[in-house]
Amino acid sequence: NAGVTQTPKFRILKIGQSMTLQCTQDMNHNYMYWYRQDPGMGLKLIYYSVGAGITDKGEVPNGYNVSRSTTEDFPLRLELAAPSQTSVYFCASSRSGGGVTEAFFGQGTRLTVV
Amino acid sequence: AQSVTQLDSHVSVSEGTPVLLRCNYSSSYSPSLFWYVQHPNKGLQLLLKYTSAATLVKGINGFEAEFKKSETSFHLTKPSAHMSDAAEYFCVVRPSWGGATNKLIFGTGTLLAVQP
Numbered sequence: 001n002a003g004v005t006q007t008p009k010f011r012i013l014k015i016g017q018s019m020t021l022q023c024t025q026d027m028n029h030n031y032m033y034w035y036r037q038d039p040g041m042g043l044k045l046i047y048y049s050v051g052a053g054i055t056d057k058g059e060v061p062n063g064y065n066v067s068r069s070t071t072e073d074f075p076l077r078l079e080l081a082a083p084s085q086t087s088v089y090f091c092a093s094s095r096s097g098g099g100v101t102e103a104f105f106g107q108g109t110r111l112t113v114v
Numbered sequence: 115a116q117s118v119t120q121l122d123s124h125v126s127v128s129e130g131t132p133v134l135l136r137c138n139y140s141s142s143y144s145p146s147l148f149w150y151v152q153h154p155n156k157g158l159q160l161l162l163k164y165t166s167a168a169t170l171v172k173g174i175n176g177f178e179a180e181f182k183k184s185e186t187s188f189h190l191t192k193p194s195a196h197m198s199d200a201a202e203y204f205c206v207v208r209p210s211w212g213g214a215t216n217k218l219i220f221g222t223g224t225l226l227a228v229q230p
Binding site: 035 | 123146148150156157158159160163204208217218220221222
């Protein structure tokens, strides 16, 4: 029962490089999210998706892009890495519909931009 | 706008003493509320969630939270702290109306230290 899987776990990037953070879930959840976590700031929403082909910006989308071609996958793209993007990134998913639906989180990707 | 405020950034308790982590939310309607725990260098794990079936919610590892609508609070408690409870705790709200129901809004977290 894998849940939400993120790769890589750690990465060091140089300023200006690009990379893709991978996220996949096997729970058939419609909703998927990308958050970044900075010390003392809680988690801030970068982008989210309510289903394949549908994405929308969260609170802090600048410098990032996403796509959602399948229900399972929700990659996050950094095009021109900047030191301000040094953070821990979490992918999450939840089911849609009524009721109290919690989110399930991956283990995180720790990114350092130098 | 809906928001959640965790009133303490750090809480330190002795092992065996009670734990209280405070959370207040702002919402025009009754939202869905959650507490998550994050151990060092780990992902987030759900502790408990408010489903509106009962105002006192029991979670894992002996934690409880009480929903008080009149105070717009959802404080997390545990009668007796254990060393393994040392972690960061997040209060989270999911709005219950409008286009924001698909988002989770996080508090800034409370770091719980447990002294031997």
